[in-house]
Amino acid sequence: MQFTALIVLASAASVLAYPLDFIARNVTLEVRALPTPVSASTARTYLAALTVEAESNSPAYSRDYFNHWITISGACNTRETVLKRDGTNVVTNSACSATSGNWVSPYDGVATTLASDLDIDHVVPLKEAWVSGARTWTAAQREAFANDLTRPQLAAVTDNLNQAKGDKDPAEWMVPLSSYVCTYVRAWVQVKYYYSLSIDSSEKIALTSYLAKC
Secondary structure, eight states: OHHHHHHHHHHHHHHHSSHHHHHHHSSSOOOOSSOOOOHHHHOOOOOOHOBEEEEEEOOOEEHHHHHHHEOOEETTHHHHHHHHHEEEEEEEEETTEEEEEEEOOTTTOOEEOGGGGEEEEEEOOOHHHHHGGGGOOOOHHHHHTTOOOOTTTEEEEEEHHHHOOOOOOTTOOSSSGGGHHHHHHHHHHHHHHHHOOOOHHHHHHHHHHHHOOO
């Protein structure tokens, strides 16, 4: 018994001897994210069906045209709902704000335990939707788009990465995690197709190139 205890203690000591960054790199964290998008072959079919035309920002875009983070259930709005969906061991308070949990941003693989480190990204940004056709929609249609939990349109991601993306399309910006590129592109095409949004010529070239490798 005494010998066994010494082995256990020695094993524990050897684990503790590793630096924390080594342990962090070697612990597999569950990645949860947006609903699974259509297959690459379906995305290619959808892409071929999209209207190609120049973007138009007339009338000028305003984020206020998209009523976002509406109440989804009880006290939980869209942001809080996505945080619970995309995290593990998420604990919320009476206002549905996440007070603790574990998240891994699918765009860059960065893990965090702080909800404040995360933004909820619109895969197809609101302004991109506006200049691609949403400017002609009703307020109710734009609200549905901005809070769509059914299509692969919303994901909890590293905040500064979301801010770097801004309203850029795949011809201008791509997720840094190479293993997620195909998922992101398939999601982009699915959302554009579902909402009958157009694409510009450089966007189509980029999407075609990415999907050819999926």
